[in-house]
Amino acid sequence: MTASTDNVVLIIVLFNPDLDFLENNIQKLKDFSVICVNNTIDKKNNSDINKNIKKYQHTTIINNNKNLGLSKALNIGINKSLELNAKKVILFDQDTLLDVKKIKDHLNMFDSIDDPLMVALGASYVRSKKDKPYFMSYGLFRKRMYQQGSKKIIQIHSAITSGLLIYAPIFRYTGLFDENLFIDYVDIEWSLRIRRMGFHLYGNFNTKFIHTIGDEVFSVLGKKVPIHSKVRFKQLMKDFKYIATTQKKYFWFVFHEFIQLFLRSALLVFIKIIHFLKLKKSDA
Incomplete structure (x- = not known):
């Protein structure tokens, strides 16, 4: 049985997107209603984005003309979806490679969960097919x-924003995303919040999207660690400070994330030292 795409809205938040990549994604999604919430500031970029998107009738673009952050932009898209009487919304990042079959399989899996x-x-997300x-x-x-084995779904604590399929009316009970968070922990905070309210969140191993996380990836003790740019890392620390100081109910998450950020900061220092030593050696 194929899931209906009626009353399903896809929400994509934009900030200086790659136009070719974006248009390639948009033109695949003709079976869906798509809302693009545009946080791009540059007027020339905005003009190009609107020119590329407005020619597709299944897509609506909402221009903020400033960067309101991920959580605020998502909430704008969700509120618009609720105005359209959407029953389900699927959130996507602009750098996720979209596949219509995978999206429909994701909807089918959602409908099959009893x-x-x-x-x-x-x-689930991967950086590459491997x-x-x-x-x-x-x-x-x-x-x-x-x-584990052939099990396709599992009840989970949190899921990343991109590919997150949500029963839209639930926002009237749980509230929207926390707009005090600019870009990081937006998805995790909402996931942990709904679980504390008694609702369940599942993860779908059967649907995998290729998605970029961080600017570079380094392998540490066999694990891949995403390394963000300096500006992004500064914002991450700001968002973490908000979570750590105001959301004490998420103690274990905050505790583990503090350790992760400490280790990541140490790794950044180590990488800079290695890079400096290599430059010094090449100049000798």
Whole structure:
């Protein structure tokens, strides 16, 4: 049975997107209603984005003319979806490679889950086709949850924004995304919040999207660690400070994330030292 695409809205937040990549994604999605929430500031870029998108009748663009942040932009898209009486919304980042078959399979999986408290289904993500997808568990120990045998879905603690399929009316009970968070932890905070309210979130190993996380990836003790740019890392720390100081109910997540950020900061310093030594050696 194929899931209906009626009353399904796809929301994509934009900020200086690659226009060719964006248009390639948009033109695939003719079976869906698509809302693009545009945080791009530059007037020339905005003009090009609107020119490329407005020719597709299935797509609506909302121009903010400034960078309102991810959470605010998502909420604008969600509110517009609710005005359109959407029953399901699927959130995507602008750098996720979209595949219509995968999206429809994701919808089918959502409809097949027999759990009255299930309100959202996260897609698994990979950086390349060779990567093994996983979801994160936050408890006394932080761990990666990999697929066990042929099991396609698993109840999870959180899912990343891109590929997150949500039963839209639930926002009237849970509230929207926390706009105090600019870009990081937006998805995690909402995921942990709905779980505390008694709702269930599942992860779908069967649907994998290729998605970029961080600017570079380094392998440390066999694990791939995303390294963000200096500006992005500064914003990440600001968002973490908000979570750590105001959301004490997420103690274990904050505890583990603090350790992760400390190790990542140390790794950045180490990388800079190695880079400096290489430059010094080449100049000798």
